Amino acid sequence: MNETGDKLDAAYRALxxxxxxxxxDAAILAASRRAVAKPTAARRWAAPVSxxxxxxxxxGVTLRMQLEKPGVESPDVYSSPPAAAAVPAAxxxxxxxxxxxxxxxxxxxxxxxxxxxxxxxxxxxxxxKPDVAPVPQPKLQAAPAQPxxxxxNVRQRRDESRVEDSKEMLQKQKDRDVQxxxxxxxxxxxxxxxxxxxxxxxxxxxxxxxxxRAPAAAGIAADAQAxxxxxxxxxxxxxxxxxxxxxxxxxxxxxxxxxxxxDYRIPEAMWERVKPR
Amino acid sequence: xxxxxEQLMLAYAxxxxxxxxxxxxxxxxxxxxxxxxxxxxxxxxxxxxxxIWMRAIEARVRYxxxxxxxxxxxxxxxxxxxxxxxxxxxxxxxxxxxEHAAAEPVAPPSAEPHANLEASRAAARLSEAIAALPLxxxxxxxxxxxxxxxxxxxxxxxxxxxxxxxxxxxxxxAKLKEAIGDE
Numbered sequence: 001m002n003e004t005g006d007k008l009d010a011a012y013r014a015l016x017x018x019x020x021x022x023x024x025d026a027a028i029l030a031a032s033r034r035a036v037a038k039p040t041a042a043r044r045w046a047a048p049v050s051x052x053x054x055x056x057x058x059x060g061v062t063l064r065m066q067l068e069k070p071g072v073e074s075p076d077v078y079s080s081p082p083a084a085a086a087v088p089a090a091x092x093x094x095x096x097x098x099x100x101x102x103x104x105x106x107x108x109x110x111x112x113x114x115x116x117x118x119x120x121x122x123x124x125x126x127x128x129k130p131d132v133a134p135v136p137q138p139k140l141q142a143a144p145a146q147p148x149x150x151x152x153n154v155r156q157r158r159d160e161s162r163v164e165d166s167k168e169m170l171q172k173q174k175d176r177d178v179q180x181x182x183x184x185x186x187x188x189x190x191x192x193x194x195x196x197x198x199x200x201x202x203x204x205x206x207x208x209x210x211x212x213r214a215p216a217a218a219g220i221a222a223d224a225q226a227x228x229x230x231x232x233x234x235x236x237x238x239x240x241x242x243x244x245x246x247x248x249x250x251x252x253x254x255x256x257x258x259x260x261x262x263d264y265r266i267p268e269a270m271w272e273r274v275k276p277r
Numbered sequence: 278x279x280x281x282x283e284q285l286m287l288a289y290a291x292x293x294x295x296x297x298x299x300x301x302x303x304x305x306x307x308x309x310x311x312x313x314x315x316x317x318x319x320x321x322x323x324x325x326x327x328x329i330w331m332r333a334i335e336a337r338v339r340y341x342x343x344x345x346x347x348x349x350x351x352x353x354x355x356x357x358x359x360x361x362x363x364x365x366x367x368x369x370x371x372x373x374x375x376e377h378a379a380a381e382p383v384a385p386p387s388a389e390p391h392a393n394l395e396a397s398r399a400a401a402r403l404s405e406a407i408a409a410l411p412l413x414x415x416x417x418x419x420x421x422x423x424x425x426x427x428x429x430x431x432x433x434x435x436x437x438x439x440x441x442x443x444x445x446x447x448x449x450x451a452k453l454k455e456a457i458g459d460e
Contacts, residue, residue: 032298
């Protein structure tokens with residue numbers, strides 16, 4: 001279709017036929033290639049990169065979990081510090097606010113600090129009312145003068161507090177058992193000591209020192225710790241017998257405990273309380 | 278049988294870069310002349326030409342084959358030219374004949390020097406007449422001559438109705454014929 005006429009058309013076609021420069025051509029063609037190449041490359045790499053990232057993440061998490069697991073159950077971690085940790089916390093609770101904590105200046109470990117922090121929380125409450133309980137005040141002044149008497153006093157209070165702690169722990173454990181197994185029997189039987197002994201030993205240590213200070217955390221896996229709690233309960237009962245002066249019964253119970261659990265390693269702190277006297 | 282413009286454009290939108298190369302080779306000359314004869318300077322024409330193609334590249338996924346490719350391409354060109362003219366305050370721009378005359382290739386020796394001279398003069402008159410056309414008429418004429426668009430397609434590309442496009446083309450043709458002595 002020619003709407004301009006032949007002569008005009010011919011005259012126009014006779015005009016110079018300009019073209020864009022080669023550099024301009026190259027720039028436009030390069031841009032056109034980039035426009036379609038970019039998303040293709042992204043699509044090509046998106047899936048492999050995502051999979052690789054997930055694998056690396058999963059591997060890292062698994063490795064970390066495996067590295068951390070033996071550390072938690074290692075006997076070395078809890079072999080000696082818990083004894084030191086359990087001792088200072090108890091007298092602090094028993095002595096109340098006015099009496100200075102005897103172990104406050106001792107070297108701290110992480111677990112000791114945690115235990116103390118909890119104990120100190122309880123101390124703070126009466127300390128806010130010094131006028132209500134002025135009686136312990138002279139003790140503060142007398143303490144440096146009579147270190148032996150104070151030590152004796154502390155030991156006595158420590159024993160008392162242990163009994164209180166044991167009662168508390170037993171009560172909390174009962175509560176947990178009721179919550180975890182409302183319709184189940186009170187406590188399952190202890191597993192065969194020969195097969196479950198190493199794992200149970202690690203858990204026992206953890207429970208023996210962590211449960212009285214952090215019952216909520218221990219309650220999370222109540223079902224898994226049931227056999228261990230049974231042993232603890234028995235030991236606590238023996239300790240109670242010792243405190244009540246029923247040494248023969250305690251000896252018998254301890255012998256029975258040993259017979260039932262020949263491989264069970266009684267934690268040091270617990271042994272101090274249940275050993276024959 | 279070579280692929281149509283529409284097929285090439287669809288292939289390019291699907292990721293085939295070579296389809297665009299074929300499309301560009303077909304249309305780069307006419308589009309460049311359309312832009313060059315619409316604006317004053319060569320450098321400006323190159324810049325506008327590049328921007329038009331960039332817009333076409335960016336809009337590739339929105340291309341639908343219902344429209345003729347040239348209509349679609351010259352619609353993009355028209356929109357870019359409108360932006361350009363707006364930036365210039367809608368002033369009429371003319372083709373700088375003297376600037377291009379310097380770049381004209383030397384005509385080869387001919388057995389009919391008088392005929393060549395007459396042809397050169399006619400081309401110069403035509404170029405001047407094109408540059409002197411009102412903006413809308415010049416655009417319609419160039420779209421018809423370079424883009425090979427019909428009046429209806431010119432109307433579609435410039436966003437006007439077909440009658441207006443026909444009218445512009447008719448006026449432009451009449452003026453240019455008068456300028457080259459073809460009345």
